Amino acid sequence: MRQVLLPVDRRRLPALVHRTRGARGIVIVLHDVGVDRNDARARRLARRLRAAGYATVQPELLDRREARERHDAINVELQCGRLVQVVDWVCRQRWAAGLGLGIVAGDIGASVALMAAARRPAQVRALVCRDGRPDCSPGCIASVGAPTLFLVDRDGWPYRHVYDALPAEKAMVTMESFEAGPVAEQAREWLARHLPYGSTSTGRTPARSPRSVSSSSSGRRRTARSPRRLPRGGMRSDGA
Numbered sequence: 001m002r003q004v005l006l007p008v009d010r011r012r013l014p015a016l017v018h019r020t021r022g023a024r025g026i027v028i029v030l031h032d033v034g035v036d037r038n039d040a041r042a043r044r045l046a047r048r049l050r051a052a053g054y055a056t057v058q059p060e061l062l063d064r065r066e067a068r069e070r071h072d073a074i075n076v077e078l079q080c081g082r083l084v085q086v087v088d089w090v091c092r093q094r095w096a097a098g099l100g101l102g103i104v105a106g107d108i109g110a111s112v113a114l115m116a117a118a119r120r121p122a123q124v125r126a127l128v129c130r131d132g133r134p135d136c137s138p139g140c141i142a143s144v145g146a147p148t149l150f151l152v153d154r155d156g157w158p159y160r161h162v163y164d165a166l167p168a169e170k171a172m173v174t175m176e177s178f179e180a181g182p183v184a185e186q187a188r189e190w191l192a193r194h195l196p197y198g199s200t201s202t203g204r205t206p207a208r209s210p211r212s213v214s215s216s217s218s219g220r221r222r223t224a225r226s227p228r229r230l231p232r233g234g235m236r237s238d239g240a
Contacts, residue, residue, distance in 0.1 A: 006059060006089055008082045015059035015086070018046065023055040025100045025195035026090060027187075028083070030109035031058065032132075033073050041180055045104070048184035054191065055099070059086045061112070074108055076136045080115040087120050100195035102146075104187050106130035106178070111137040114162075118143035126194035128187040131178055134162045141165045149190040151175050151183060169194075 005012035016037050027049050031042040037058040046056040061079040066072035083103075090096050101123055105113040110132035117124040118140035127148040134150065135158035147169040152159045155174060163172055173186055 006086060008061075008085045011063065013060045013063060013082070015057055016046075017058075018050055018056045019095055020050050020053060020055045022053070023099060024053040025102060025191060026055045026057065026096055027191065028057045028059065028086060028090070028101070028103045030061070030083070030103065030105035030113060032107040032109065044180035045184050045187075048180055049104070049187065049191075052184070052188040052192075054102075054195075055095075057086065057090055059083075061086075074136075076108060076111045076115060079108070079112045080119070080137070083112055083116040084119050087116060087123050091123055100125045102126035102128070102191050102195050104128040104130065104183075105132070107132040108136060110134040114144055114148070115140045117146040117148075121145045126191055128183075128190055130183055131175075133158060135159075138162075138165075142167060144168055147190070147194045149173065149186065151178070151186055153178075 001016060001018045004015055004017050006015050014037070027046075029042060029046045029049070031037055031039050037043075037060055042058060046058055049056055059082075060067075061082045062072055066078075072078060087101065090101060102125060103113040103116065105127075106129070110129035111134055113127055113129065114134060115137040117127055121143075124146045127144075127146050128151065129148060130151045131153060141162055142165060144166055145168050148166060148171075150159055150163055150170070150172040152172060152174055155172060159172065163170060171190070175182060175186075
């Protein structure tokens with residue numbers, strides 16, 4: 001593990017970078033609003049993802065002053081611009097060559113991640129949005145091509161209309177607990193399907209074209225009382 005200072009918006013913001021020997025992919029883990037990269041839940045989640053074979057990057061998208069300002073803390077556009085710069089930085093690293101890149105985010109970070117995926121479709125290959133507010137970036141949803149897993153506490157607002165509008169491969173799983181263990185298990189299986197070992201999405205070659213699906217009002221979903229394998233076909237809507 002090492003702490004690095006990433007060049008973002010003419011400043012340097014800290015990030016925890018854990019490189020895993022023989023990594024099968026890279027995951028950017030965004031922490032929730034009101035905490036930092038040292039938050040216990042975020043660290044446990046990142047640790048479990050590393051145990052599954054993924055290198056992890058845990059960046060700060062705001063400096064200390066901005067993090068205390070409510071306006072900046074919920075400024076999706078500001079944080080997206082910085083996340084895109086983090087994605088670009090990761091893709092320039094020699095150790096990242098040939099590895100697929102995914103993002104796991106909750107809270108307002110779910111919207112930040114969706115927006116960043118829309119802006120970097122060739123680099124971001126998979127998303128996991130844990131609870132939070134994925135509805136804060138409505139203008140970009142139609143441009144998201146990365147397969148996206150929604151981990152939610154219920155099938156309804158604000159998740160359902162974002163899910164239905166998303167053209168990419170997608171799944172929705174209702175969770176009784178958002179502790180690191182259950183979240184990491186769901187994320188691990190989703191990433192294993194969409195960040196295959198030897199993927200080259202970190203800027204070396206274009207990502208595969210997104211697979212369109214038709215929205216369905218049937219709202220097929222699964223409740224995860226404990227970590228379980230995602231069904232082979234996922235929770236995709238009819239027509240996937």
